[in-house]
Amino acid sequence: MSTVRNSISNSVASHAVLLLYTFIALFPVVLIVINSFKTRKAIFRSPLSPPNEETFSTVGYETVMKQGDFILYFQNSLIVTVVSIFFVLLFGAMAAFALSEYRFKGNTLMGLYLALGIMIPIRLGTVSILQLMVATGLVNTLTALILVYTAQGLPLAIFILSEFMHQVSKDLKDAGRIDGLSEYRIFYRLVMPLVRPALATVAIFTMIPIWNDLWFPLILAPAEATKTVTLGSQVFIGQFVTDWNAVLAALSMAIVPVLLLYIIFSRQLISGLTAGAVK
Amino acid sequence: MLVTSPGSGQVNKPQRRWHIAVFLAPAVLVYTAIMILPLFGTMQLSLYKIIEGQQVFVGLDNFRHLLGDERLSSTFWNALSNNSIFFLIHMLVQNPIGILLAAILSNSRLRFRAWYRTAIFIPTILSFVIVGFVWKLILSPLWGVAPDLLDLVGLKSLYKPWLGKEQYALITLSLISVWQFVGIPMMLIYAALISIPEDILEAAECDGITGMKQFWKIKLPLILPTIGIISILTFVANFNAFDLIYVTQGALAGPDYSTDILGTFLYRTFFGFQLQLGDKNLGATIASLMFLIILAGVCIYLFAIQRRLRRYTF
The missing domain is CATH 1.10.3720.10 (MetI-like)
Known part of the structure; x- marks a missing residue:
């Protein structure tokens, strides 16, 4: 009898802690989004109440659409993120396949060399990266960002993907070889489809820091035509500090796309994490 | 890339296995050019100083x-x-x-x-x-x-x-x-x-x-x-x-x-x-x-x- 009571009070306590923390995690986000749809007066008078018929207003969004080039910024961020992820996955999977499939001299050393970048942040090389981009005329191009993010994403991608590729059955690949498939086809036709869940996990891990990065856009591509959403909203908010409607609207517009992507992929992210790649 | 017999354990004639290099090359090139070399380049720059418009080696002076x-x-x-x-x-x-x-x-x-x-x-x-x-x-x-x-x-x-x-x-x-x-x-x-x-x-x-x-x-x-x-x-x-x-x-x-x-x-x-x-x-x-x-x-x-x-x- 006492254990039953115990487990009930336990689960009540568990839910209480989790609910409290969920509130702490979500409150700021909800607060920004509801206030972005209110009139200026209502934002200040009753910040905690949701918009109603009287206080509803989209004036902030109108200012943002008029003043900032947000469509362009979104486009830039999207191009940089998608192209970088594509190269990280392609090059990363190729290297991971080479490291996990073949035994050759220097295999372990190569693995360690490529894993170095997991621990050492690429930012520390910024001074030289900027010089390199100036020398090659890539400053203020999206290419510069794509190159940097590809290099940044590769180490972790190779590490996670080679763990997964070790698990692909040897017999399957040997059967392919007996059927006369080339090594490239084995990689592309047999192994890639089997590690697709791992590719999705890596894609999400790569996407979040790229989409959110402020440092490299600020240093390598600060021009109006190449601004990313993160940099664009930072600059916009800096200029419109006193226009609270516009600031809140800009923040909400920056939150919503990532949030939607996350909700779509969250199941994948969690199962990828718990599959044991990062144990 | 030096050649030993493939991992599957069969005894094969030694052959150049170019595909390993092809698989590794893109990742290694991008990673080396954009991450490793700039890292060392930065450390090298810390040993130099601009004196009269010229980069001059000054050892640990900057530190x-x-x-x-x-x-x-x-x-x-x-x-x-x-x-x-x-x-x-x-x-x-x-x-x-x-x-x-x-x-x-x-x-x-x-x-x-x-x-x-x-x-x-x-x-x-x-x-x-x-x-x-x-x-x-x-x-x-x-x-x-x-x-x-x-x-x-x-x-x-x-x-x-x-x-x-x-x-x-x-x-x-x-x-x-x-x-x-x-x-x-x-x-x-x-x-x-x-x-x-x-x-x-x-x-x-x-x-x-x-x-x-x-x-x-x-x-x-x-x-x-x-x-x-x-x-x-x-x-x-x-x-x-x-x-x-x-x-x-x-x-x-x-x-x-x-x-x-x-x-x-x-x-x-x-x-x-x-x-x-x-x-x-x-x-x-x-x-x-x-x-x-x-x-x-x-x-x-x-x-x-x-x-x-x-x-x-x-």
Whole structure:
């Protein structure tokens, strides 16, 4: 009898802690989004109440659409993120396949060399990266960002993907070889489809820091035509500090796309994490 | 690429296996050109100085200047000690909260687990720009959300403009960063906890070890390696942080440099601010010192801590 009571009070306590923390995690986000749809007066008078018929207003969004080039910024961020992820996955999977499939001299050393970048942040090389981009005329191009993010994403991608590729059955690949498939086809036709869940996990891990990065856009591509959403909203908010409607609207517009992507992929992210790649 | 027989164990004639090089080349090239060479290039730049428009090799002069000059060295030590406090707060607040949440979530009888997990991870996916401004607005005395909330629980007198006061700003920013990243330790520890085999826990239950005692005696020792990895990841991320401070307090890391960390110090030195011109070589010197600090931390972890942690394979 006492254990039953115990487990009930336990689960009540568990839910209480989790609910409290969920509130702490979500409150700021909800607060920004509801206030972005209110009139200026209502934002200040009753910040905690949701918009109603009287206080509803989209004036902030109108200012943002008029003043900032947000469509362009979104486009830039999207191009940089998608192209970088594509190269990280392609090059990363190729290297991971080479490291996990073949035994050759220097295999372990190569693995360690490529894993170095997991621990050492690429930012520390910024001074030289900027010089390199100036020398090659890539400053203020999206290419510069794509190159940097590809290099940044590769180490972790190779590490996670080679763990997964070790698990692909040897017999399957040997059967392919007996059927006369080339090594490239084995990689592309047999192994890639089997590690697709791992590719999705890596894609999400790569996407979040790229989409959110402020440092490299600020240093390598600060021009109006190449601004990313993160940099664009930072600059916009800096200029419109006193226009609270516009600031809140800009923040909400920056939150919503990532949030939607996350909700779509969250199941994948969690199962990828718990599959044991990062144990 | 030298040739030995393929891994499948068949005895093959030695042949050049070009495909290995083809598979490796793109990743190795991009990684080497954009990451490794610039890293060494930066360290090399720290040994040079511009004298009369020419890059001149000056050995460790830049380091001597940085640590010897009264104003520069006090800025550096201030940034380093702020950075250490920043890291310490993450270790003391972020990781215990992460462990607590993961421990609660790992109970398989709990309902709505997936829902809580998704919600608590949301701040982690937001950009620093969003997080910085959101908290700046909430804590702002102008808007009054923070004092109103404190009023609800009767603690209004505790309210201070936390981001604007020297003695609170750094701790406030550290806690904002903890708020943002608590999802990462939570997820990793959650993954480690649910992969503990059921029979170990059943055996413990048969011996009467349950509840809190089971957590301390059985589960915690088993997840220590994960806690080790989280600690070193936190260390690297913290000593490389920049964005949150830059967004909320600007490059000057106010008030009065009380939130200055190595990342903002590097940015100011490299690009210049207000009347001071940017200095590439001195920037490279700071980046090199950051590299050494991070390297030292990683080495301590790899050689001193990780080896002592016993790993259990099931």
